[in-house]
Amino acid sequence: RTCFGEDAGLGRLHRRLLARRSDAPEGSYTARLMAEPTRLAAKVTEEAGELNGAASRDEVVWEAADLLYFTLVRLAAEGIGLDEVERHLDRRERRVRRRD
Structure with a gap:
């Protein structure tokens, strides 16, 4: 918890990922992705495709979480x-809005 409320959700995850840029534990998958832009690009593309192909609500949630x-x-x-x-x-x- 922070002075701004709960430290949760996307904001917390993103702050953790930003910290991994400079201080990743040995063998970190996240650090590996950051060091290998081609691998990361392939994962983004793969997960977008899986989200598009998701059939059930649970699958959409699962794949959206992966893509995020x-x-x-x-x-x-x-x-x-x-x-x-x-x-x-x-x-x-x-x-x-200005175009409306």
Whole structure:
């Protein structure tokens, strides 16, 4: 728990992944993905395909979680915080609203 509330969810996972950039335990799968961009790109592509092919609600949740994990690894590998992505989404929303 932090002064801002529960330390949970995507934010907590992303902060952990960012920390792995510089301080990964020996044999860390996350560190390996960050060190091998081609492998990471393949995992993102694979998981997106699996999400698209998911048939049940449980499968959609499972595959979405996988895709989010690998997406967060990619962001962390680039040193990009979730706040930057959120700001970008906010800007997009404002542009779309103006077109309506």
